[in-house]
């Protein structure tokens with residue numbers, strides 16, 4: 001622990017796990033393993049995102065998420081980036097993931113009906129049909145980028161179905177999501193301005209869809225549900241945009257990067273791929289395991305509302321805590337010494353923290369699982385194996401944990 005404290009005061013703190021290159025170069029495992037072993041709740045005094053506490057094991061992550069009044073989502077937002085927190089001129093786009101009770105409860109209730117088991121059944125035929133179309137267009141025995149051709153295409157299509165969004169414009173959803181979800185942009189004023197412009201474009205596009213659907217009977221798409229809800233009907237423009245962006249980003253980068261992780265991970269562990277190919281009844285469990293193994297959102301952030309204690313560490317009111325799901329999902333005390341390995345029949349894969357925990361636990365979890373499951377099923381029907389054909393290009397950021405490019409070739413098994 002003493003070593004850790006001394007090293008932590010250096011200019012580049014080796015335990016500052018917010019550094020983007022750790023994710024770009026895929027070198028995050030080692031610092032997190034040390035944090036878990038030596039300092040599961042660790043203070044980082046200086047980082048590009050200011051001081052913060054790193055919470056890196058399973059138990060304290062669950063503890064923090066179970067106490068939403070003590071650890072607020074609203075006080076400082078949900079990512080480690082908070083450059084404009086003290087800027088009174090900053091444009092705020094409130095979204096319910098970054099609200100506390102009671103506003104959070106009311107707004108979450110509005111969108112939850114879009115994700116019930118019966119809605120999943122209703123959407124599954126459409127999702128299966130779109131997935132089959134995408135897979136049937138793939139070139140066999142020829143190199144292509146899995147991220148763009150499969151992961152982005154499928155997740156964007158799923159969002160278009162969810163919003164009943166004009167199909168020909170669906171790539172706009174990807175474009176807006178990429179701008180909204182990139183926390184590195186926050187370090188550059190010009191890019192922040194550009195982002196704001198794109199967010200307003202997104203808002204006005206959706207406002208048009210809203211106007212077309214207002215005063216019409218309730219439909220099962222998310223826009224219609226928002227129109228017909230007391231909690232969301234009266235939102236001002238910024239809150240409207242904020243909540244739309246939440247649903248777009250929430251459903252986009254996450255599912256996309258699990259689908260890319262699926263191709264990468266099964267190739268990396270051929271024994272596991274063989275097991276899954278031989279027994280497709282393992283698919284539901286493999287879906288949870290792939291989400292655990294990839295952990296497409298590396299962290300969520302909370303802000304302490306009062307002085308408190310966490311695993312013996314004194315937390316002060318106003319302190320920022322980064323809850324590293326990416327590390328909690330590698331916690332050896334929960335997932336064993338082989339936590340780092342993808343094991344498609346891992347018995348407790350469903351205990352993963354990738355969807356968070358508590359009142360903010362991912363509202364779209366079922367939809368994400370449905371989509372990833374359908375992708376694996378449709379691959380199995382076609383006896384399609386994805387072989388990685390070159391090094392992946394990874395996202396350089398500590399929030400969205402994923403891939404920009406993944407060259408692959410497909411073959412039959």
Ligand code: HEM
Pocket residue numbers: 065096097098108162246247248250251252254255258291295296297300354355356357358359360361362363364365367368
């Ligand atoms: C919240 C992860 C897919 C919409 C969250 C949270 C995480 C997460 C970590 C925050 C949990 C917390 O603070 O405790 C994921 C992952 C996904 C996924 C890993 C895919 C593998 C989706 C999809 C949608 C979605 C498909 C919708 C289209 C949301 C929304 C929230 C949320 C609206 C806010 C919930 C709240 O604050 O009550 N998700 N998500 N997510 N997610 Fe997801």
